[in-house]
Amino acid sequence: MTIDADKLSGAESLRATRSYGKIRCHNPTCMERMVPEPGAKHAKCPTCAMEYRIYWVNSTLPRVRGPVWEVNRKLAEEKLAKMGGK
């Protein structure tokens, strides 16, 4: 075999697909992309109403720290009630 030193690997070529400054809604059937304001502490999904607390790893890298617990609990309980569970 010949080693082609300059050829980009699959992983290297996929690097162009990385996105910055965005988070995704964690609701699996939603997964809406959201762009929080720089430094924002909260974000609400415009599609499914989930609300999240935001942490900034660095100035261009936000991540979802966790849901807003009260909102999360309320939505879960409503869904469970509809399903007849608890």
Place this chain on the structure above:
Amino acid sequence: MALDRKLAIIDLSTGKIETKVIPLDLRKKFLGGRALDAYLLYNHTKKGCDPLGPGNTLLISGGILTATCASATARTHFMAKSPLTGLLGSANMGGFFAPELAWAGFHHLVIKGKAKKPVYIYIHNGEIEIRDAAYLWGKTTTETQWAIREEMGDEEIKSCVIGPAGENLVTFANIMTGIKNAAGRTGMGCVMGSKNLKAVAVRGTMDVKIAHPVEALEFNKRFIEQITSAKVNQTQGVLGTPFIWGATNSWGGVRTRNFQYNQCEDSDDIEPERIDEICTETMGPHHMTGCFGCQVHCRAQYKIPSGLYAGKYDEGPEYTSLGAFGGEPDCKSAVTVLTGNHLVNQYGMDNLEIGSLIAWAMELYEKGILTSKQTDGLDLKFGNDEALLEMITRICYRKGWLADALADGGIPASEKIGKKSFDYLIQVKGMNNLHSDERGTPALALNSATASRGSDHLRSRPAIDLYHLPEKVLRRIYGNPVPYDGPLSSDHTEYKGKPWQVFWQENCYMAVDALGICKYHTVFLGATLPNFDDWPKVIYYNTGLEMTPQEIFEIAERSNMVERMFNLREGLTRDDLKKGDMLNHRYFDEPCRRGALDVVGAKIDKKKFMKMVDELYEFKGLDKKGIPKPETLKRLGLNKEPSHQL
């Protein structure tokens, strides 16, 4: 040359030590690390051997790239028959041990027999001796390492050691190096304890010659750039692996209260950001450190801020400690998590297993299956931080009826407790599941059920399935180096296409473990990290060995098949809840009660799950019972095993 590193066979019963060259054709079939260990285990143990008897063989290894110019070749691998599961025992740790072993001249140690009294093995530049360890017996993991350094007068000695848990034959005792690097799973520390082997200490100054050093260093720059620019690794460098627990908890993918809930609510005090604050407060802003040759630096340093162990230094906690001492027992205190992490590190116990077992016992106590008489009066209810920490110590020293039972592992304990306790034990093949809840993620459920060493996230988990990646991106990853044009779905609640992803990841992780590099440097948590396409260059520049991506994939397939053959030889059967590729009934029967809107109500569809197992078997070349087809064994060159080539 990296390929010159030898193998040593050390018989603790007789004291005989042999060193051997590793034949090149075996390197080409298995590379090194876990892959070659699988071959050695299959060849050096007999069917049905007692995991705690002299007939069990303990393997310790570095990968083929260990101590070369490649990044993050820090991993040390351990393998033996597991005293926890009775099947494949295998565990892997970071730190600095494997590179030191390579500089001392060795890539693989084959440790057989049983010493008559406590001993440790000392390896120094090609020389191996078995030394008295009576003075080390009873010491904690860090005390042991420092005592050896003091005895030998060399602070550069690296040791892998057991703590009191390994000595007491706790079946999930681990092997440790440094402060917190742990080969945690499947009870490899218990195997060391059964051999009266307290430690293996190494010191090496022998150069590892690089085949093409200039090219190796140049390529490694590209490798490092690819790795450090990934968002996931930038996050790890700040928050460490706890960030995974935080992210997973956010949408409802962590086990809480054993398996009753899938989210630990109001857990702000144990979220990674809070842990990071404590690390900063106690160790300063530069508290992240790393393993040999790694640029990610995912390991935090901290001091316990308050409580009984206030001021004690430790490292971590990892994802698993947040689950084990936070989410699972529903103890939402950072101090408790950091203290629990400290105790298991000192005792040498698998945090994942012990956290799961205690949470299981808490649920049994809540349901009245366990009585306060059986807990020796301990109020073992969820959220009781003191009871959790007390149980850790009791289990290590087997103090009391319940702790002694739990120290034997979940399945033996369930047989002692009785009263349907087994129904609540969340395990696969006798090993407890990670503190993740896979009811909303069929691909991850399939991975948990079918991983070779029992339920496991590091053997075949397609974690990037959670990222909702476009199908064209998935196809570029999972369509190489072996062509695949079947279904792939961005939706992680789907069942279609997931068996291929699990199959591909199983081979990716085996290759990584054969190379000796860390999984954070491949497609585990980051979709754009190096994999099969990149490895031929790293292998060639560092060792001179020419390989195609397809050949590396096949090596991984072969090595996974040897692990399968070992498990089948030791009694694995497909649908056996205790020794098979099957999940606890709660995955199929109890829906999720918390988490993101559409995770609520999720559970695994058993019919679809069984179909996924069928498909995975087909990709692996197994029949419907999970047994390798003759043509598969022939294709992989395994139809004459055990072949005893080494």
